[in-house]
Amino acid sequence: MHPINSMLRIGLLGAGRVASQLGPALAAAGHHVVFVWNRTPAAAETLAKRLPGAQVLTTLTPPLPPADAYLLAVPDAAVAPLLASIAWPAGALVAHLAGALPLAVFAAQPGVRGGVFYPLQTFSPGRAIDWPTVPLCIEASDLAAETTLLALAGSLSRHVLRLDSAQRLKLHVAAVFANNFTNHLLGIADALLAEADLPPELLAPLVRETVDKALANPPFAVQTGPAVRRDAPTLAAHTAALAGHPAWQALYVQLTASIQAQL
CATH class of the missing domain: 3.40.50.720 (NAD(P)-binding Rossmann-like Domain)
Known part of the structure; x- marks a missing residue:
């Protein structure tokens, strides 16, 4: 300071x-x-x-x-x-x-x-x-x-x-993705765990490693998961498992497409 x-x-x-x-x-x-x-x-x-x-x-x-x-x-x-x-x-x-x-x-x-x-x-x-x-x-x-x-x-x-105002607007949009949207996705994960009678603490080590890795590297370069692997059976199983939550199912499909578009 x-x-x-x-x-x-x-x-x-x-x-x-x-x-x-x-x-x-x-x-x-x-x-x-x-x-x-x-x-x-x-x-x-x-x-x-x-x-x-x-x-x-x-x-x-x-x-x-x-x-x-x-x-x-x-x-x-x-x-x-x-x-x-x-x-x-x-x-x-x-x-x-x-x-x-x-x-x-x-x-x-x-x-x-x-x-x-x-x-x-x-x-x-x-x-x-x-x-x-x-x-x-x-x-x-x-x-x-x-x-x-x-x-x-x-x-x-x-x-x-x-x-300037244009830079700050881009920064604010980036902050919404990094903070608000991430928190919302964590909320969805928490709700899915609750449906399966699983404790939210199970995801804590994964979340910490994900954030640490994304801060230490270009995030797109360290993306993992079934979308990156183009694992069609797993993606289909996940989509089916979300049938009771149509909005989350659509979000899953959209995020999968967004990840694959960056490959």
């Missing part, structure tokens, strides 16, 4: 999964979270109690408390309406935390210096985040805004990247 010369004042809009992890991390890095706002005030109050000196805003009527950066830790679909609904201080630096949302979302707010502060990580309640290892992707509308966001990111993580 890169040292930061001074404490930054942060306005945090949102108190969900990301904000609940990011807010305390910012405070631990020496920044002052000036306020927390959330559409559910109780959530904002819960988070603010973990942030020394943070006040809870129950309304976003002007004037907003002064801040060096306002971070929008809200769902992607809420960013544009929230931007338009607030009377931002002139020249305010406002950054969203979304992977797929372009910097152009700020174009409708010419008085705002727009930015992106995207943490490439999955956030779940009860799971601690190792912030120094989290890639933080930065984009900004001007050099001063970029400098501030880079400094903020560098105070949290050893992996800070400048990415």
Whole structure:
């Protein structure tokens, strides 16, 4: 991580999964979270109690408390309406935390210096985040805004990247494949084991080896299984075994075809 010369004042809009992890991390890095706002005030109050000196805003009527950066830790679909609904201080630096949302979302707010502060990580309640290892992707509308966001990111993580909107979108799609889709497939595997009265722990060594191998090599180069072998009898048996789950059966067939297309 890169040292930061001074404490930054942060306005945090949102108190969900990301904000609940990011807010305390910012405070631990020496920044002052000036306020927390959330559409559910109780959530904002819960988070603010973990942030020394943070006040809870129950309304976003002007004037907003002064801040060096306002971070929008809200769902992607809420960013544009929230931007338009607030009377931002002139020249305010406002950054969203979304992977797929372009910097152009700020174009409708010419008085705002727009930015992106995207943490490439999955956030779940009860799971601690190792912030120094989290890639933080930065984009900004001007050099001063970029400098501030880079400094903020560098105070949290050893992996800070400048990415434009097109690069970040591709990264976000890749992350969905690597994380969300993989987790869904593991959920299907877990359900199939449960149907056979088998414990999910049986797959743990296989999953760990699969991930370790894929991280150490180009994943397509180390693909294994009946699809790679073009093992027609096994593929047919698997497809038949999934007859009770038509959606999973179709997914099995589609993934098999995708694997074979890479051979």
